[in-house]
Amino acid sequence: MSRSSDPLERSASTRRGLLAAIGCLPLAGCTELWSRSSPSIDGDRLAAIVDDTDVPTVDHEYPLPVSDDHVEASVQQVGELIESIPQPIDAETIPNEAVRERIERRRERASEDLEAAPDEPTSRDLLERLRNAHGSGAEAAGIWEAIDDEQTRDDVSESVADLRTARLEFDQEWEYHVGDDPLEAVFTYAVVSRLTDESLEELLAVNDVDEPVESLAVGEMAAHREEGRVALEDAMHVYSRYVDSLEETDTTVVAGAAETLEAELSGEWWMLQPEYDAHELVDRDIDPDSTSASVLSLVHYDLHGERRGAPSIDFEPARYVRYAHGALLALGGFEQVRSRIDGGDSIEIDDADDVDAYRTEAIDGIKSLLEGDSRPLERQTAFDLTARFDQPDRSLRSAAGESIDSESVIYPVAQYCWIAGMAEVTPEVVDTVHEALEA
Numbered sequence: 001m002s003r004s005s006d007p008l009e010r011s012a013s014t015r016r017g018l019l020a021a022i023g024c025l026p027l028a029g030c031t032e033l034w035s036r037s038s039p040s041i042d043g044d045r046l047a048a049i050v051d052d053t054d055v056p057t058v059d060h061e062y063p064l065p066v067s068d069d070h071v072e073a074s075v076q077q078v079g080e081l082i083e084s085i086p087q088p089i090d091a092e093t094i095p096n097e098a099v100r101e102r103i104e105r106r107r108e109r110a111s112e113d114l115e116a117a118p119d120e121p122t123s124r125d126l127l128e129r130l131r132n133a134h135g136s137g138a139e140a141a142g143i144w145e146a147i148d149d150e151q152t153r154d155d156v157s158e159s160v161a162d163l164r165t166a167r168l169e170f171d172q173e174w175e176y177h178v179g180d181d182p183l184e185a186v187f188t189y190a191v192v193s194r195l196t197d198e199s200l201e202e203l204l205a206v207n208d209v210d211e212p213v214e215s216l217a218v219g220e221m222a223a224h225r226e227e228g229r230v231a232l233e234d235a236m237h238v239y240s241r242y243v244d245s246l247e248e249t250d251t252t253v254v255a256g257a258a259e260t261l262e263a264e265l266s267g268e269w270w271m272l273q274p275e276y277d278a279h280e281l282v283d284r285d286i287d288p289d290s291t292s293a294s295v296l297s298l299v300h301y302d303l304h305g306e307r308r309g310a311p312s313i314d315f316e317p318a319r320y321v322r323y324a325h326g327a328l329l330a331l332g333g334f335e336q337v338r339s340r341i342d343g344g345d346s347i348e349i350d351d352a353d354d355v356d357a358y359r360t361e362a363i364d365g366i367k368s369l370l371e372g373d374s375r376p377l378e379r380q381t382a383f384d385l386t387a388r389f390d391q392p393d394r395s396l397r398s399a400a401g402e403s404i405d406s407e408s409v410i411y412p413v414a415q416y417c418w419i420a421g422m423a424e425v426t427p428e429v430v431d432t433v434h435e436a437l438e439a
Helices: 012-021 043-049 068-083 097-119 123-147 153-173 182-208 214-244 253-266 291-307 317-342 352-368 376-397 406-438
Strands: 040-042 403-405
Touching: 040 043, 040 352, 040 406, 043 352, 043 376, 043 403, 068 097, 068 123, 068 214, 097 123, 097 214, 123 214, 153 182, 153 214, 182 214, 182 253, 182 317, 182 376, 182 406, 253 317, 253 406, 291 317, 291 406, 317 376, 317 406, 352 376, 352 406, 376 406, 403 406
Parallel strands: none
Antiparallel strands: 040 403
């Protein structure tokens, strides 16, 4: 729909939602946007609510099958890129200060990423950190090679052809083998699919570099080529390690689950139709400018984002299953917020204790997913939901030292309410995903 025709723009509460969604709702510095009729809250008290230790620490339930040899080889390759650049680099070696500083920054960043890699919490994060290190190291080395007349733009551009061919061949040949654990297969193949896409994006970006300085251009092109190469290597490694670990397999499970979940989702997006304004989705009368209506509008607005970017069922069924899982959670969470307000439970923010209570409710919801005989996908969902605290928690931290109008905390409260709602519907959504995979 066009921006001007979006019904979410037709009320004051919606304008708050739109501003919040584009990041113009920090708690400090933008409060002059709001009326001063609502209660004022001590910003230090809001900042104190956020305690990094109170959000549960949850391990990723489906780690990638990455070998130590693969990681060690990746680390060694980055080290070789860094070592290929002479030290020190001074004005006599490279007279151009901007070029000299670029090499130093990229070399330093590559070293920092190598140092931080072992501390990454998951194998996914580890591989991503190493890919970043490869890109920075390759850019620094590429700049130096261009200065030393060892590499040109054409050289880098021509070297990409073989990588693109290898990526295409792999993308066309791999299949969705499923063993005893369909969910493990879904999570693994979703990453493999994402890595092959990332590889293509990086390889295509090689020829999009328009930096006028030759050495810097070669460096940027070399960085894209290297990150594309490494993403492909990571995808091929994860795929082969996973498939080799399986015994009897079925290649129809993931595609079938994707089709089932698409049908499940197709009837769930009605609430995003243009004729519905958020506060009109409740049966009882509520003031469009009330906190409850604003919270509903904010979650309703963000729900549009959850619908965008659905992967192709035909070409990326594993990623579609992951997408459907997240979309069903988002929809169910919205319905919980809507039902809560529709049932008469108004959302009020009079002081910091109210904000704390809504945040605690979300945390308790996640903790409930980790109790007793929780299923792997419930624990994985808890892992995913903990990441949603980052943005609202940052908003509360930004309030330190300020006196905050309570309307300015509606956005983080809306997020906490949504997280609590998603946690509540998680068992039902997990049932749906399981049924799709077992059909």
